Amino acid sequence: MINIIKNRIIKGVxxxxxxxxxxIEKIGAELKGLVYKRFNRSFHIREVDTGSCNxxxxxxxxxxxxxxxxxxFGINFVASPxxxxxxxxxxxxxxNMCVALKKTYEAVPEPKFVITCGxxxxxxxxxxxxxxxxxGVKNVLPVTIHxxxxxxxxxxxxxxxxxxxxx
Amino acid sequence: xxxxxxxxxxxxxxxxxxxxxxxxxSPVVMMFACDERQKNKCFRIYCVFMGVxxxxxxxxxxxTAQDTSVFESIARDIYSAGLFERxxxxxxxxxxxxxxxxxxxxLHDEVWPEGFYPLRKDFEAPKSSCAEKKEYxxxxxxxxxxxxxxxxxxxxxIIPSGHFRFSCAGEPIINLEARLGWTHKxxxxxFEGKDVNxxxxxxxCVAGDSAFSNSNAFCHxxxxxYKIDVPEKAMFLRTVFxxxxxxxxxxxxxxxxxxxxxxxxxAMYASVMKENLLCLNKKLTGSRYLKGVNIIGGVSVDLTxxxxxxxxxxxxxxxxxxxxxxxxxxxxxxFMDRLDGTGVLKKKTAEDLGVLGLAARSSGIERDLRxxxxxxxxxxxxxxxxxxxxxxxARFNIRVIEFExxxxxxxxxxxxxxxGSINSQNKIEFRDGVGLGYIEAWRxxxxxxxxxxxxxxxxxxKIVDPxxxxxxGLCYSVLGNIIPDFPVCNKSFDLSYSGNDL
Ligand code: SF4
Numbered sequence: 001m002i003n004i005i006k007n008r009i010i011k012g013v014x015x016x017x018x019x020x021x022x023x024i025e026k027i028g029a030e031l032k033g034l035v036y037k038r039f040n041r042s043f044h045i046r047e048v049d050t051g052s053c054n055x056x057x058x059x060x061x062x063x064x065x066x067x068x069x070x071x072x073f074g075i076n077f078v079a080s081p082x083x084x085x086x087x088x089x090x091x092x093x094x095x096n097m098c099v100a101l102k103k104t105y106e107a108v109p110e111p112k113f114v115i116t117c118g119x120x121x122x123x124x125x126x127x128x129x130x131x132x133x134x135x136g137v138k139n140v141l142p143v144t145i146h147x148x149x150x151x152x153x154x155x156x157x158x159x160x161x162x163x164x165x166x167x
Numbered sequence: 168x169x170x171x172x173x174x175x176x177x178x179x180x181x182x183x184x185x186x187x188x189x190x191x192x193s194p195v196v197m198m199f200a201c202d203e204r205q206k207n208k209c210f211r212i213y214c215v216f217m218g219v220x221x222x223x224x225x226x227x228x229x230x231t232a233q234d235t236s237v238f239e240s241i242a243r244d245i246y247s248a249g250l251f252e253r254x255x256x257x258x259x260x261x262x263x264x265x266x267x268x269x270x271x272x273x274l275h276d277e278v279w280p281e282g283f284y285p286l287r288k289d290f291e292a293p294k295s296s297c298a299e300k301k302e303y304x305x306x307x308x309x310x311x312x313x314x315x316x317x318x319x320x321x322x323x324x325i326i327p328s329g330h331f332r333f334s335c336a337g338e339p340i341i342n343l344e345a346r347l348g349w350t351h352k353x354x355x356x357x358f359e360g361k362d363v364n365x366x367x368x369x370x371x372c373v374a375g376d377s378a379f380s381n382s383n384a385f386c387h388x389x390x391x392x393y394k395i396d397v398p399e400k401a402m403f404l405r406t407v408f409x410x411x412x413x414x415x416x417x418x419x420x421x422x423x424x425x426x427x428x429x430x431x432x433x434a435m436y437a438s439v440m441k442e443n444l445l446c447l448n449k450k451l452t453g454s455r456y457l458k459g460v461n462i463i464g465g466v467s468v469d470l471t472x473x474x475x476x477x478x479x480x481x482x483x484x485x486x487x488x489x490x491x492x493x494x495x496x497x498x499x500x501x502f503m504d505r506l507d508g509t510g511v512l513k514k515k516t517a518e519d520l521g522v523l524g525l526a527a528r529s530s531g532i533e534r535d536l537r538x539x540x541x542x543x544x545x546x547x548x549x550x551x552x553x554x555x556x557x558x559x560x561a562r563f564n565i566r567v568i569e570f571e572x573x574x575x576x577x578x579x580x581x582x583x584x585x586x587g588s589i590n591s592q593n594k595i596e597f598r599d600g601v602g603l604g605y606i607e608a609w610r611x612x613x614x615x616x617x618x619x620x621x622x623x624x625x626x627x628x629k630i631v632d633p634x635x636x637x638x639x640g641l642c643y644s645v646l647g648n649i650i651p652d653f654p655v656c657n658k659s660f661d662l663s664y665s666g667n668d669l
Contacts, residue, residue, distance in 0.1 A: 049327045051350040053665045055375025055456050058419075061325050062445070065438040079323035095278045096349045097328055100320050126372050130353035131285055131292040132274075151375065153455060 027155075027162050028073050034165035035074035039085060042074045045115075046084035046108065050101050051133065052091035055151040056118040060088065063154040070158060081107040089141075090117045092124040093134040105141050114143045115164060117157065119150040126150075168391075169540070170603050171218075172226045177238060180229040184214050184241050184248075187225050193217040194521030194636070196224075197614055198251035199629040200259045202288045208233045210261050213616075214241070214248065215603075219539045224603055231261065240266035247521025250635065258355075260284040273348035273668055276301040285356050286627075308334035308342045316650065320349045327664035331653075338649045343642045351668040358628035363389050363463055366625055370615070371458045374632060374666035376419075379412045380608030381615075381666075382461040385628075388604030388617040389463050393595055400587040401465035402543045403580045407478075408457050408466075410573040410580075413609040414485075415444040417566040417573075420661045424563055425496065427655040428505040433495045440488050447481045450474070465590025475581055482574055493567060506560040510656035512644040513557055522640040524611010524633040526660055529565050530557035536607035547579040557644075562659040569609075597623040610634060610663065632666030 035043045047060060063070040064077065078084050081104045093101060105114070116137045119125035124135040137143055147160040175183045187193070197215040204210065209230040216225045231238055240263035242249040250272070252263035257271045260282075274285070283293050305315075319330040328349040334342040354373055358366055370385040371378040383405055390397055422437030445455040452460050452468045460466050470478065496502055512522065517530040527534055528551070535551040537544045552568040554561035597619075604615040611633030618627040641660045645653055 047325045048321055049350065049664075051352050051665070051668075052327070053372045053375035053378075054327055054663065055372075055378065057325055057327060058376060058456075062438075062442060065442050066435050067439060067442050077325055081321075091350065092352065094349065094351055096273075096275045096351060097320065098278070100328070100349070104321055120372075126369055127352045127354070127357065130357055131290075132351055132353040150372075150458075151456070 027159055031075070031158070031162045031165065032073045034162070038165060039074075042076060043086070044076050044078045044084045045086050045088050046078055046081045046104065047088045047090070048097075048101055048104050050089060050091035050097040050121075050137070051094035051127075052118060052120065056090040056121075059151045059154055059157060060090070060117065063157050068154045068158065070161075073158075075161065081105075082109065084108050084112075086113040086115055086144075087141075088115045088117055089137045090121050092120040092127045092130075093137055093140055095132050095134065098134055098140060101137075101140060113164070114141050115145055115147065115161070116143050117147045117152060119148060122146050122148070169222055170224045170226060172228055174228050177229050177232060180212075180214075180227065181239055181241050181244065183227045184216075185244055187216045187218075187227060188245050191216050191218045191220070191225065193219070194247035194518070194523070195245055195251060196521075196523070196612070196636075197616065197629065197631045198248055198255070199616065200255045200261055200286075201618065201627050202259065202286065203230070205288060210236060210259060212238055212255070212261070214251075215614075215616075217534075217539075219534070222540060224605075236261045237264050238262075239264050242266045242268075246519050247636070250639070258284060258286040260287065270303065271348075273351035275348060276303060285353060290356075303346060305332045305346070306342060306344050310336065312336050313341070329664050333650060333653075335650065339647050340645050340650060340653070341647075343645050343653075345638055345642055347638065347664065348668050350665050352665075354669045355628055355630060358625045361625055362623055363619070363625065366617075366628065367461060367463065370630075371456075373630060373669065374634075374663040375456060376416055376663065377412060377608045377610065377613070377632075377666070379408050379457040379460060380606050380613050381630075382458075383409060384604040384606045384608075384613050384615040385617070386461050386463055386604065387606065388602040388615045389619070391602035391604065392600040392617065392619050393463075393598065395464050395591050395593070395595065397465055397591055398588050399543070400584060401589045401591075403584050404466045404468075404470060404589060405461070406543055407470070407577050407580050407584075408452070408460055409606070409608075410577050411444065411448060411451075412457060414570055414573045415441050415448070416609045416661075417570045418444065420566050420658065421492070421496070421563065421570075423658040423661065424506070424559065424655055425502070427658045428502060430496075430499065430502050433492055436488075436492055436495070440485065440492070443481065443485070447478065450477060462590060463595065464593075465588075467590070469589050470581070470584055475584070478581065479578070482577060486574060489570065503560070505652075505655065506563055506659075507558065508556075509559045509652050510644040510648055510659060511556070511558045512640050514555075516643055517557065517640060520639045520643065521636050523636045524607070525565055525569075525609070526562065526637050526640050527611065528552055529554045529561035531555040534612075536605060536612050540605070544576075546583065547576065549576060559655055559659040595623075597621060608633065610661070611637065630666075630669060632663055632669075634662035634664075634667040637662055638667060 193216040201211045214227045316333040320328040330346040370381040418441040422434040426434035514531040538551045599621045614631040616629040
């Protein structure tokens with residue numbers, strides 16, 4: 001019990017306001033408005049790794065940390081493609097993941113979109129010449145927008161999702 | 168040089184391997200083949216052991232008989248060679264005679280036709296995908312009430328792809344088989360025929376969360392071959408960045424363990440700290456994941472006085488935050504309760520499986536390249552972490568200890584950084600040769616064995632990420648635990664899919 005009380009007090013002290021940079025707030029407000037209008041208040045994304053080096057995943061996870069906190073704009077990452085409005089795909093599509101990617105796409109209910117993240121998802125990037133990649137997601141699925149960078153930073157990811165809504 | 172090559176006849180290969188395995192009490196740290204058919208009409212096979220006492224890497228080497236592609240398997244005697252032999256079989260088509268398990272690791276039978284071996288020099292990619300569909304056979308557990316739970320390759324969280332097959336009887340897991348290779352990209356083949364500068368770039372994309380360690384190990388190998396004297400200052404800078412990489416990943420691990428038992432506040436706290444470190448990386452080097460810092464012969468960015476000040480300031484704040492984080496976690500009884508005794512990997516098992524690095528240190532195996540092959544670490548005070556219980560708790564503790572130690576190391580190294588050049592100015596003289604680059608990355612020892620031609624072209628690059636050794640450790644550690652504890656066990660190892668699949 002003492003531990004729990006102590007814990008509460010400590011937590012009370014450590015919780016702090018995190019300085020967000022004004023840029024994020026600006027894009028954020030815009031994004032929220034669009035999510036409200038277009039997707040009935042929430043936009044759900046399912047992430048699929050098709051052979052990335054995991055730096056892109058790390059940056060996508062970073063968008064959900066308290067500093068960038070993409071959730072406050074109504075954008076959520078979900079566990080199942082059945083709950084998703086869009087797929088966020090990283091990696092150059094390895095041969096092994098090709099079928100899994102297609103199946104995941106099929107499982108997403110209409111209307112559905114594909115967003116690609118990172119240079120290697122565009123055309124294979126640095127892995128382009130490999131015998132085991134499909135040279136980018138666009139050869140497998142229709143891609144709506146692409147987020148460039150290797151890896152793109154969290155702000156770039158949030159910005160890109162905004163530009164997607166404008167389309 | 169710290170590499171010893173011992174050439175043996177094929178018939179003595181097994182004996183020699185067993186001898187060094189026992190004598191050096193080392194698992195097989197690497198085993199790989201090289202296609203020498205153009206020159207010698209044979210494949211050359213290397214099996215590497217770590218000789219800590221002698222500060223040497225022992226390469227037991229043999230040539231297969233001319234125009235044949237078989238060799239005698241050693242996997243029945245040295246367990247840790249098993250996966251490597253499977254790899255050799257699938258990439259070169261060299262048969263390890265006597266290996267009980269020859270299923271493919273990365274080139275899945277469902278999409279890859281038989282008879283195509285990518286790492287052979289005369290390899291040509293197959294025109295079409297597999298004609299007849301074959302299915303992968305999982306190890307089967309039979310008995311009343313035993314059921315299987317397949318998970319993956321696409322998981323629930325934002326994590327990479329892999330497939331796990333649990334066999335359970337009631338709640339406890341009685342067998343777990345990880346089928347990996349989903350993110351295989353043929354990286355080793357991509358290295359071949361390229362120059363070393365491209366090699367540095369590519370090595371940074373092997374595993375994104377250890378981009379710096381990867382390029383560092385690659386540069387180390389090339390620098391050894393070209394006999395480049397890397398200035399001491401550059402070595403210090405490299406260690407500073409290496410420890411920074413360790414810090415942000417350990418924070419990620421600590422937060423991940425917390426979130427996997429549903430303790431979200433500290434997890435978020437840790438993620439904020441991680442973000443601060445990534446921003447620091449960006450300020451110091453221009454890249455959040457320290458890409459583009461390593462170059463052959465040194466590093467490309469210097470720590471100016473201003474940068475040093477920023478670094479130390481962030482570290483100071485980090486120290487305070489970390490104390491709070493620790494308090495929160497260690498004072499929560501239910502959190503401790505979930506970690507304690509979960510996912511135990513016993514020392515003997517870890518030794519037999521050839522587990523290395525962080526996971527090995529948690530099980531009482533005192534191996535740390537920073538201590539065993541110290542390099543510049545000999546110039547400062549370094550205490551290697553160790554734990555004995557081998558459970559999630561131990562791996563958590565190791566992270567905490569190493570995080571604090573890393574802060575210490577950075578401070579000591581920053582103190583030592585004076586004026587001077589940050590990379591070797593001499594012109595590189597091309598020469599052919601082979602070299603082993605190694606480094607204690609945050610997961611454990613990372614190896615790059617590189618072979619260069621006279622004109623500076625990479626002929627073969629073999630990468631061994633610590634994950635390759637440790638996946639089996641994870642599969643053993645979860646036995647007897649319940650599936651809901653699997654995420655936290657998995658996170659406590661925190662292995663790389665991309666580094667394993669290459
Ligand atoms: S784009 Fe770059 S960082 Fe992202 S997965 Fe590909 S190689 Fe890694």
